[in-house]
Amino acid sequence: MQKYVAHNENDTIELGQKTAGLLKAGDIVALEGELGTGKTVFVKGVAKGLNIREHVTSPTFNIVHSYEGGSITLHHFDVYRVSDEDELFEIGFEEYLYKGDICIIEWADLIKNMLPENTIWIKLERTDENPDRRIITIRGLEPV
Amino acid sequence: MKKDIILLGIESSCDETSAAVVTNGRRVLSNIIATQVKLHAEYGGVVPEIASRKHVELIIPVIDKAIKEAGITLNDVDAISVTYGPGLVGTLLVGISAAKAIAFSLDKPLIAVNHIEGHIAANYISSPELEPPFICLVASGGHSHIVHVKGYRDFAVLGRTRDDAAGEAFDKIARVLGLGYPGGPAIEKEAVSGNPEAFSFPRVKFSDVPYDFSFSGLKTAVINTVHQFEQKRMPVPVADICASFQNAVVDVLVGNTLSAALEYKSNVICIAGGVAANSALRKRMSEKCLKNGISLYYPPVSLCTDNAAMVASAAYFYYIDEKWSANDLNAVPGLKLNENGI
Numbered sequence: 001m002q003k004y005v006a007h008n009e010n011d012t013i014e015l016g017q018k019t020a021g022l023l024k025a026g027d028i029v030a031l032e033g034e035l036g037t038g039k040t041v042f043v044k045g046v047a048k049g050l051n052i053r054e055h056v057t058s059p060t061f062n063i064v065h066s067y068e069g070g071s072i073t074l075h076h077f078d079v080y081r082v083s084d085e086d087e088l089f090e091i092g093f094e095e096y097l098y099k100g101d102i103c104i105i106e107w108a109d110l111i112k113n114m115l116p117e118n119t120i121w122i123k124l125e126r127t128d129e130n131p132d133r134r135i136i137t138i139r140g141l142e143p144v
Numbered sequence: 145m146k147k148d149i150i151l152l153g154i155e156s157s158c159d160e161t162s163a164a165v166v167t168n169g170r171r172v173l174s175n176i177i178a179t180q181v182k183l184h185a186e187y188g189g190v191v192p193e194i195a196s197r198k199h200v201e202l203i204i205p206v207i208d209k210a211i212k213e214a215g216i217t218l219n220d221v222d223a224i225s226v227t228y229g230p231g232l233v234g235t236l237l238v239g240i241s242a243a244k245a246i247a248f249s250l251d252k253p254l255i256a257v258n259h260i261e262g263h264i265a266a267n268y269i270s271s272p273e274l275e276p277p278f279i280c281l282v283a284s285g286g287h288s289h290i291v292h293v294k295g296y297r298d299f300a301v302l303g304r305t306r307d308d309a310a311g312e313a314f315d316k317i318a319r320v321l322g323l324g325y326p327g328g329p330a331i332e333k334e335a336v337s338g339n340p341e342a343f344s345f346p347r348v349k350f351s352d353v354p355y356d357f358s359f360s361g362l363k364t365a366v367i368n369t370v371h372q373f374e375q376k377r378m379p380v381p382v383a384d385i386c387a388s389f390q391n392a393v394v395d396v397l398v399g400n401t402l403s404a405a406l407e408y409k410s411n412v413i414c415i416a417g418g419v420a421a422n423s424a425l426r427k428r429m430s431e432k433c434l435k436n437g438i439s440l441y442y443p444p445v446s447l448c449t450d451n452a453a454m455v456a457s458a459a460y461f462y463y464i465d466e467k468w469s470a471n472d473l474n475a476v477p478g479l480k481l482n483e484n485g486i
Contacts, residue, residue: 035316035319035320035363035367036316036320036363036364036367036368038364040307040308040360041360055304055306055307056307057305057306057307057308057309058307058308058309058312058360060308060312060315060316061158061285061286061309061311061312062158062230062231062232062286062477063232064232064233064477065478066477066478090234090235091232091233091234091235092233092234126371128375131368131371131372
């Protein structure tokens with residue numbers, strides 16, 4: 001487990017970008033963190049690291065956005081609005097997981113029991129002192 | 145007299161299951177949205193809110209009701225239109241499968257519709273005299289676009305969001321303030337008694353693409369403000385925060401749309417999508433348009449949120465040019481405007 005301090009959004013993007021360098025096809029990354037802690041910002045960094053040129057936008061409404069065009073295809077989920085496992089099944093969640101692409105899932109703590117053991121967990125937390133600072137904890141991946 | 149063209153529309157791209165019958169792209173004979181329907185006979189009770197995305201169970205009763213309420217039979221329909229993107233692949237496929245089955249069994253044309261074009265077309269229903277070209281702001285829970293509508297089937301996207309959609313920002317701020325879902329109406333209500341200048345929240349502008357939006361930084365700034373009050377154990381001034389937040393969103397939406405209209409020398413602006421129901425947005429946009437000699441159009445609230453009438457309206461302009469879709473039509477969750485390929 002590693003802990004990183006991001007002093008601003010750019011640091012979060014940079015950490016995402018470095019993380020992308022350690023990811024391989026088939027990896028599943030679970031993101032935890034309250035609203036506004038920078039989960040989508042982190043994914044922007046990962047996409048950048050995978051050479052995806054498209055703007056990564058929030059998948060909250062559509063639940064999943066897929067980005068081809070990079071070194072590895074990226075599926076970016078936000079499962080906050082998913083009401084139960086049946087609904088995830090309906091959108092073919094498991095097929096996405098085992099396609100051999102990279103899946104990053106925001107609010108993954110809500111669907112913990114649907115994720116495999118080798119999932120990489122990344123937690124983003126605010127600190128009380130500075131509204132821009134985030135503590136980012138990565139489990140299941142070598143240090144960036 | 146020319147025969148009316150009757151189109152059945154089907155929409156299931158996200159939360160709502162909807163079917164509608166529209167003639168000549170402008171006149172709504174029926175527009176059924178599942179979450180609003182009491183399907184007593186079929187289900188023995190009101191469809192609960194949680195079932196709003198149970199498209200599979202709702203699609204057939206909703207289509208039946210749309211046909212019945214329109215006072216026609218399925219055979220009277222000239223073509224079947226359906227949203228094929230953007231949206232959720234699973235829910236899109238429910239509507240597409242139903243549309244294909246009906247089109248195939250009745251031997252009628254199938255027309256694939258882009259959901260964003262549908263939102264724009266809602267304006268053709270509410271304002272029958274409206275014709276392109278115009279500039280349209282499409283803002284909803286999943287989309288924030290400024291579109292140059294050059295013709296009924298000819299679009300150029302001038303700006304889009306780089307992170308959160310406008311409606312999504314409303315939903316998330318409402319979540320943080322404990323105001324419930326959907327966030328738009330809740331925040332609008334709170335904002336009425338708040339001071340829009342109480343907090344100065346960021347308005348993001350991009351120099352490379354001046355019509356692009358970003359609402360993520362605004363969201364974080366509002367959350368930080370809420371946290372500061374909580375940390376000091378002070379009551380959170382919900383009304384002032386809502387009013388100031390709404391003010392910032394409206395500023396950016398109106399500002400970017402107006403500059404697009406001025407740059408493209410358009411004297412007509414339309415707004416569409418769920419956020420177009422926001423009265424602060426309507427008011428500010430009206431004032432600015434009046435000042436600049438621009439006509440403003442917007443649909444009633446019932447046609448702003450997802451519905452199938454807008455789909456059947458957009459489809460009409462494909463029907464008259466015989467732009468049918470093939471029977472192997474598939475869902476395109478990430479569909480962009482002007483990618484219709486049909």
